[in-house]
Amino acid sequence: MATQTKDNPVIESVENAAGRVAELNEKAVASGKKAGAAYLTSYEKSVLTFADSYEKAAGATKVDWLQSVATAQADFAREVTKVYAGTARELVS
Secondary structure, rough: OOOOOOOOOHHHHHHHEEEEEEEEHHHHHHHHHHHHHHHHHHHHHHHHHHHHHHHHHHOOOOOOOHHHHHHHHHHHHHHHHHHHHHHHHHHOO
């Protein structure tokens, strides 16, 4: 004898609950992706701003070798940050 799910209120209630849980899960994943993207943007801007400040501070010393080292370090930090943030964005998306 086959059981009809539409006539069984318990099964219908469980199916409704499962549907709501799936919907909440989708919303949570979407919110997590947005938060991750916002974090990456904030992180990238912070590091780039720091690198710029570091380079400017070294430039203010008027010591050539110090300016060269600071520029190289700042450029390295910028490149690593851009690659890291870009790769992380691809993974989050």
